[in-house]
Amino acid sequence: MAPSIPPTLYDWLGGIDALKRLTTRFYERVPEDDTLKPVFEHMGADHPAHVAAFLAEVLGGPQDYSAKHGGHPEMIRHHLNRHLTNEQRKAWLRLLLDTADELKLPDDPEFRSALVAYLEWGTRLAVINSQPGAAVDVNAPMPKWGWGEVKGPYLPD
Incomplete structure (x- = not known):
């Protein structure tokens, strides 16, 4: 019997519908967070869907x-040049994970570890790429995240 192939993280969490629910609810909650509100106050209505699509691709x-x-x-x-802080990074992460719990x-x-x-x-x-002097590597591949096997633009194969 052939070993079963584990599902992608994307499939495990429920696919694009789950990611759209997550990002939509997350960005609904952002204005309530004084640390994140100024970062996203000029965000377009399509931002949650773009973030969902990005996460979907990264997660398989x-x-x-x-x-x-x-x-x-x-x-x-x-x-680039957004001057994000570690405090904002941690607030984003905390709120996203809290939203994931809220949405079950x-x-x-x-x-969750992955x-x-x-x-x-x-x-x-x-955060690193938001600081002065950061530049875009136009050849940077999309990170691919899985159950402990990671491949990305800044990681060894």
Whole structure:
């Protein structure tokens, strides 16, 4: 009998519908957070869907963000010269995980460990790329996150 292939993190959490619910509810809650409110006060109505598509691709779902929005280099461009702080990063992470709990997304330890690992890595990269002098690597591949096997633009294969 062939070994079963584990589902992607994307499939495990419920696919694009779950990610859209997560990002929509998260950004509804942002104005209540004094640390995050100024970061996102000029956000467009399509921002939650773009973030959902980005997370979907990173977590093993469809490559819609790359096809429609320019992939990882474009995500980096959105963070250039934003001067994000570690306090804002931690507030974003805290609120996103609290929203995942509110929406009853999977909370099993293996899934949450993998999800938090990506979110920690990704938010730290966002802060780094928001500082003066940061530049976009136009060839940076989209990170691909899984159950402990990580491949990304700044990680060894």
